[in-house]
Amino acid sequence: MDKKKLELLYGKADEFGAIARKVNESSKRRKEHSMEILKIIDLSLNIGEELNRKLQKVADANLIQRNQDNIVSSTCRVLKTNMEKQTELINELKSYEVAAPEIVNEIQAKVDDLKSAIDEAMENIREIIEYDNVIILNDSLIIMRKKYQQDSINTLKRLANISLEDSEKAIGGSSSNLDRGLKMVRKFKEVEKLIEKNRRDDLKELAEEAKKGWTIAAEVNKSSLSQLEFAEKVKEYTNRFHEDSKLIEQMVVDKHKIFEQNLQIITVLTVILSIKFKKYLDVGNIIAKIEYNEKIRNTLNNLTIFADIACKDINDVTRLNYDMTDSSHMNNEIEHEAVLLTKKELEYFDRIREEVEKMTEATAYPIEGSAKNIENGRFLEDTLKEIVEEMK
Numbered sequence: 001m002d003k004k005k006l007e008l009l010y011g012k013a014d015e016f017g018a019i020a021r022k023v024n025e026s027s028k029r030r031k032e033h034s035m036e037i038l039k040i041i042d043l044s045l046n047i048g049e050e051l052n053r054k055l056q057k058v059a060d061a062n063l064i065q066r067n068q069d070n071i072v073s074s075t076c077r078v079l080k081t082n083m084e085k086q087t088e089l090i091n092e093l094k095s096y097e098v099a100a101p102e103i104v105n106e107i108q109a110k111v112d113d114l115k116s117a118i119d120e121a122m123e124n125i126r127e128i129i130e131y132d133n134v135i136i137l138n139d140s141l142i143i144m145r146k147k148y149q150q151d152s153i154n155t156l157k158r159l160a161n162i163s164l165e166d167s168e169k170a171i172g173g174s175s176s177n178l179d180r181g182l183k184m185v186r187k188f189k190e191v192e193k194l195i196e197k198n199r200r201d202d203l204k205e206l207a208e209e210a211k212k213g214w215t216i217a218a219e220v221n222k223s224s225l226s227q228l229e230f231a232e233k234v235k236e237y238t239n240r241f242h243e244d245s246k247l248i249e250q251m252v253v254d255k256h257k258i259f260e261q262n263l264q265i266i267t268v269l270t271v272i273l274s275i276k277f278k279k280y281l282d283v284g285n286i287i288a289k290i291e292y293n294e295k296i297r298n299t300l301n302n303l304t305i306f307a308d309i310a311c312k313d314i315n316d317v318t319r320l321n322y323d324m325t326d327s328s329h330m331n332n333e334i335e336h337e338a339v340l341l342t343k344k345e346l347e348y349f350d351r352i353r354e355e356v357e358k359m360t361e362a363t364a365y366p367i368e369g370s371a372k373n374i375e376n377g378r379f380l381e382d383t384l385k386e387i388v389e390e391m392k
Contacts, residue, residue: 006192009383013188016213016376019369020181023220024174026365031167033359037160037352041153044348048150051341054334055146055252059139061331062259066132068320068327072269073125075317076118082310083115089303096296103289107303110283114310117276124269131262138255145248152241156352159234163359166227173223174366177216184209188380191387200388207384214377221370224363231356231363238356245349252342256335263328266321273321277314283307 090111093104187206194202287304290296 005383009191009380010188012376012379012383013185016373016380017178017182017185019373019376020174020178023366023369023373024171024178026362026369027167027170027174030359030362031164031171033355033362034160034164034167037355037359038157038164040348040351040355041157041160044345044352045150045153045157047341047345047348048146048153051338051345052143052146052150054338054341055139055143058331058334058338059136059143061327061334062132062135062139065327065331066129066136069125069129069132072273072317072321073122073129075313076122076125079310079313079317080115080118080122082306082313083111083118086111086303086306086310089299089306092299093290093296093303096299100290103286106286107283110280110286114277114280117272117279121269121272121277124265124272128262128265128269131258131265135255135258135262138251138258142248142251142255145244145251149241149244149248152237152244156234156237156241159230159237163231163234166230170223170227170366173220177220180209180216181213184213191384195387195391198391200391203384203388203391207381207388210377210380210384214374214381217370217373217377220366221374224366224370228360228363228367231360235356235360238353242349242353245346249342249346252339256339259332259335263332266328270321273314273318277318281311281314284311 087108090104090108094101184206187209191203191206194206284304284307287300287307290300292300
């Protein structure tokens, strides 16, 4: 028997066994990565639920904020109308010589200052409400996208579970194939002795085992190709899902920037309401300095009533604005937490993508290995048949 031919036969048999071992190891690695993917998916689902609660809490608070801002805006418009009415009454008082002009002028100065502050406040509140509307729309977009994303994560989880089941089946099959392959390899070590003893039937049986070996390798190859196709689908789905996650993260970050800009304007408004508006509140003491008589009774009473209404509105809107500012700062903290959670969630998605890459790689090797073992098995079968033929 040609020694080189035997050495080549033994080498191919050893390679067959080594590849069968690697295929089995790849199946085990695939299972490990599938399990890791499921573990990270569960972590991402948990943090996603927490993030959803934060986002909904922020969205609810932003709706309340806009409602309060609309109240402030409405109150400012009422105050502006009030000041116009007071200006009319002041002009009536000026027409009466009995009204002290210096006192009336002092009241007029209060009204003019408040008018100016109201215009300033209304310009700020208009901008605030515009930001409110943008923020509320973005809240709805983010929450809706998160809902779709959570559905996608659950779909990915189902796919990962299928991959895990497939890998477990692959481990069972590849372990069986490995045992069979290693036994076949050990038998091939005896080929030279079988030839020397003219054991043609044993060599034929070994050739049949080689045939069975490459036939099984062909089945593994076919199965692995379908598994790789599935793994590639999971990979493509994960990458698309990852891009969606990055988009959501950017939306959350961008919305938070708008929120912080709005908070700065709210702070400016607070200064206007708490300082400039409140300068008007002592107007009642000034009105009280006007000497009362029947001629100006109705005009003075009306002015006093309008002033009282204005003071009440100023106190109400100032108190409301303080509440708004506190709420805004609290909401800002939740917004910031949502940003951090989104970044943490994206880290999990990065890890999922890495594990899917590894899972796909582990799925790819059995295709290459089984294809090579089809060649090896056929070579072993054909070589043994040649040897049997030569022994006639």
